[in-house]
Amino acid sequence: MNTMMLLEMAESGFGSRVAVQNGPDRLTYSELFGAASAAAGKLRASNAQKMAVLDVNSLAVPIGLFASGCAGIPFVPLNYRLTGDELERLIARIAPCYLVAEPERVSGLADLPGTTVVSREEFVASARSAGPDSAEWPMDAEDIAVLLFTSGTTGEPKAAVLRHRHLVSYIFGSVEFGSADETDAALVSVPPYHVAGVASILSSVYAGRRIVQLPAFSPGEWIDLARSERITNAMVVPTMLVRIIDALDGTGSTALADLRALSYGGARMPLPVIEKAMTLMPNTGFTNAYGLTETSSTITVLSPDDHRAAAASDDWTVRRRLGSVGRALPSIEVEIRDEDGTVLGPGERGEIFVRGEQISGEYLGAGSRIGADGWFQTRDGGWLDADGYLFIEGRIDDVIVRGGENISPGEVEEVILEDEAVADCAVVGVPDEQWGEAIVAVVVVHEGRTVTPEEIQERVRQRLRSSRMPARVEFRDELPYNETGKLLRRKVRADLVAGAGFAAASAAGGVAGAR
């Protein structure tokens, strides 16, 4: 198995279709296959052991992804938001490497040892003009296809390992070959260094869906492109959807007539946002996708039908599914286990374990975290309802242990967020002599609204129980998020413990990314 095999199938199935488009520039499947084969020849000749791209969404990304597979070396998309020092340390870890970069960054990277730096334009032009190299690739499914550096909030980033068998299994398990209509088009605005960026290329190629790249997300450009390119499919992170909705709402014209499918994931989607999106875009089917980098993207989906059924239901057990991540893909099994490893039943909270061919669970240098029984421990907490819908409750490491009782921050945050004065909220545990940990709620209040700590404490005490009640409520102007819109609870906790406020370090609902 090799990712290049997926492109070869697309090439022989529908070679003359447009595969990918960036502004006026486009490549058919045949052209993409030819360019990837030619670029693979360059990679082989360079003796590089990795291929890296430091770029926004551009034609260099899909060419590079398949060329790396064809050349049998890992593809390493790098985060273009990192600073010079951080990047240099990462590049040193993957040398000798062939690095394709945005033109303006080439000169600054030219002198790194063991690194061949080529500008995006040069890489794409040379791949397009060269005659295809012999398109043969290694078929060892154990070869590493992609390395993704995950942004740890502490320490150096870790490199998640996705092998060809993981990515190809994911595609075989979740996409039907050539299932897209010839007029289908997917708008890709998640950055290439996220697993969703990699997955979007592979899924669209295998389905035969034209990829329209948006180099950097802005709501206005996203909407314009969706209209002008008659986009039928798109994937966004919650913060993007919020901004798209605001922009659509502001214009009074809400129609995105061709947008049939909008999927979202990467962070918790607030219920009011998805409800509003469904109202504003009644003809669009929404899909919530849950997955981790180490699971090769999506492992559960809440389908468009699930969304509609939940939104229309008077039964709260169905209605609440709008806040779930849906059910496991047919190729994936999900289990909830307690701390002793006992498998729990419906409604019981524990840790999410998953099993399937696409699960890698591996970090470079650290080996696979998949157990002998084939199950991968996600470190995410959650529970399943009676029909197998999965509800996520955040990272296990964020669980607060107060007086021997495990408290999920998400459960408390949900209740606090019900207060209409509350714009945002983070619940964390801080060291406490009496209880081990004490619950602190950090709250952002809507402009022009007020709420007292006592009102928040009382709400939690009434809705949950007194052991869940925050011992302290702090107010802030904003909370720290990573760029995919994930709340950084560890940072909230560290800052509370240090007695510091939350200064400008916040990325405040970053605009790009997923998972």
Add this chain to the structure above:
Amino acid sequence: MAQLKVGARLRSAVCATEVIVVAAPAGDVDISCGGVPMLGAGEEAPNGATLDSSGEPTLLGKRYTNAAGDLELLCTKAGDGSLSLGGERLVTKDAKPLPSSD
């Protein structure tokens, strides 16, 4: 006859067909294409093997399964032969469409 491994690639001895094993029953199985056992990595076609062209040709990207449903092969290269498991003709499996999630 051999134990099939998920992810293994098989190619026809008598036509262009290639498949990947997506699901496999336990134990030894005998997969043929065009009436001749399929080849694994490094295996050579037997001398004098000829294509039995009585069945339907394989189709690119289609999934093939047996009646028991424990075998699934995905066709990565189309060819003139048809697939069978120990004499049982494999049939194309209807796709259960999933919503696109990325």
